[in-house]
Amino acid sequence: MAVTDSGEKRCAVEVFATYDAEDRHRDLRAAADAGLVPWHAVEPEALDGLTGTVSPQGVVAVCRFVDVPLDDVIARQPRLVVVCVEVRDPGNAGAVLRCADAAGADAVVLAGTSVDPYNGKAVRASVGSLFHLPIVLGSPADHVVARLRAAGLTVLAADADGDIDLDDAAAGHSLALPTAWLFGNEARGLDPTVAALADKVLRVPIYGQAESLNLATAAAVCLYASARAQRTASS
Amino acid sequence: MAVTDSGEKRCAVEVFATYDAEDRHRDLRAAADAGLVPWHAVEPEALDGLTGTVSPQGVVAVCRFVDVPLDDVIARQPRLVVVCVEVRDPGNAGAVLRCADAAGADAVVLAGTSVDPYNGKAVRASVGSLFHLPIVLGSPADHVVARLRAAGLTVLAADADGDIDLDDAAAGHSLALPTAWLFGNEARGLDPTVAALADKVLRVPIYGQAESLNLATAAAVCLYASARAQRTASS
Numbered sequence: 001m002a003v004t005d006s007g008e009k010r011c012a013v014e015v016f017a018t019y020d021a022e023d024r025h026r027d028l029r030a031a032a033d034a035g036l037v038p039w040h041a042v043e044p045e046a047l048d049g050l051t052g053t054v055s056p057q058g059v060v061a062v063c064r065f066v067d068v069p070l071d072d073v074i075a076r077q078p079r080l081v082v083v084c085v086e087v088r089d090p091g092n093a094g095a096v097l098r099c100a101d102a103a104g105a106d107a108v109v110l111a112g113t114s115v116d117p118y119n120g121k122a123v124r125a126s127v128g129s130l131f132h133l134p135i136v137l138g139s140p141a142d143h144v145v146a147r148l149r150a151a152g153l154t155v156l157a158a159d160a161d162g163d164i165d166l167d168d169a170a171a172g173h174s175l176a177l178p179t180a181w182l183f184g185n186e187a188r189g190l191d192p193t194v195a196a197l198a199d200k201v202l203r204v205p206i207y208g209q210a211e212s213l214n215l216a217t218a219a220a221v222c223l224y225a226s227a228r229a230q231r232t233a234s235s
Numbered sequence: 236m237a238v239t240d241s242g243e244k245r246c247a248v249e250v251f252a253t254y255d256a257e258d259r260h261r262d263l264r265a266a267a268d269a270g271l272v273p274w275h276a277v278e279p280e281a282l283d284g285l286t287g288t289v290s291p292q293g294v295v296a297v298c299r300f301v302d303v304p305l306d307d308v309i310a311r312q313p314r315l316v317v318v319c320v321e322v323r324d325p326g327n328a329g330a331v332l333r334c335a336d337a338a339g340a341d342a343v344v345l346a347g348t349s350v351d352p353y354n355g356k357a358v359r360a361s362v363g364s365l366f367h368l369p370i371v372l373g374s375p376a377d378h379v380v381a382r383l384r385a386a387g388l389t390v391l392a393a394d395a396d397g398d399i400d401l402d403d404a405a406a407g408h409s410l411a412l413p414t415a416w417l418f419g420n421e422a423r424g425l426d427p428t429v430a431a432l433a434d435k436v437l438r439v440p441i442y443g444q445a446e447s448l449n450l451a452t453a454a455a456v457c458l459y460a461s462a463r464a465q466r467t468a469s470s
Binding site for chain 2: 095098099100101102103104105127128129132133167170204205206207208209210211212213214216217218219220221224227228231
């Protein structure tokens with residue numbers, strides 16, 4: 001939970017917690033007090049009413065929206081940006097956010113009519129990463145691609161039918177450049193018109209009989225390949 | 236759905252499907268007929284009663300158990316084996332199976348008291364991979380490690396606190412050997428006594444602020460690193 005400052009701005013504006021949860025999370029209480037974030041002790045029944053989960057963990061924070069304009073992301077000269085296009089499942093969106101954060105991505109863009117990252121399931125699946133890196137919402141994919149390319153990023157699309165094997169791209173050093181990765185809908189993949197906007201369309205190699213990887217695992221393999229290539233190139 | 240032979244044995248013994256589903260999946264019907272697997276047309280209401288999902292896809296197959304003894308796996312001289320230890324969430328187990336299949340693993344072992352891979356959610360999350368590669372169930376982790384090591388496999392444990400960075404291991408070529416990967420419980424990670432059984436304990440590097448990756452994404456990064464190293468070494 002982002003009670004404290006994350007970059008420039010404080011996210012949590014108010015916290016509700018059971019006494020048990022306060023006992024278990026004294027660090028959170030201390031952080032809230034230090035940040036002048038109001039902390040309300042509530043009965044478990046009241047807390048249950050505030051959450052959508054079957055087994056709530058006893059703490060609920062009311063947070064500000066954290067998304068930023070695409071201009072803010074570009075102004076920071078990003079080297080690794082994740083662009084989700086028409087991703088619809090909140091659990092997948094949260095898992096991709098977590099994975100982007102772990103791989104050191106500079107921002108995540110949820111383009112087009114992708115799922116709301118403030119959906120409770122997305123927030124939980126992100127395990128805090130929603131508050132760790134800048135999120136951009138709602139811009140059309142073609143606009144996002146044009147802006148990121150103009151900012152000097154190579155645009156790579158991940159697609160099961162891609163004509164370049166990810167491992168070959170890694171061996172050829174084309175992953176070391178500042179990169180924006182496009183990931184598509186979990187069921188249908190990337191729309192061909194969106195994939196066509198990319199500089200290259202890469203596929204994660206499938207060595208067994210599986211038809212594909214799920215969205216978050218495919219993103220993990222691609223983003224870690226980029227992270228490895230960028231770090232190797234700069235070391 | 237594995238209506239047809241997968242390796243040596245047929246998995247499906249009986250199929251129930253709505254007329255709509257039969258129309259959509261004529262290839263399945265043809266495969267069932269070719270394999271002499273009985274096909275029963277049922278009303279949607281009857282099919283709903285056979286499944287645990289909210290929106291069933293219209294086809295249910297009764298299948299044989301597909302797990303095999305560890306001896307069978309070892310007899311095939313595997314080069315990449317996934318060992319899940321105390322993995323409890325069926326969705327995670329299924330996602331790891333899918334990922335192991337995609338990365339070309341030779342087998343998956345669900346050691347100790349790991350989740351039942353025949354749980355409906357695990358089966359669905361595996362997206363068919365349960366039927367694609369050999370599964371071993373129920374052996375204690377120490378026994379599995381001892382047998383796989385005796386069969387010539389290097390045993391690597393994946394742990395957030397591992398003392399070797401996965402990328403450094405890849406650069407040092409230690410991933411190119413025949414390998415068994417140990418992955419632990421989704422919440423607690425690997426028990427230290429199990430991690431201590433490994434030849435090396437590796438961590439997936441975390442470049443951002445995320446505390447960890449989820450089980451399936453961590454497994455994806457590790458298994459694809461091994462697949463890449465093994466294929467580079469043998470080419």
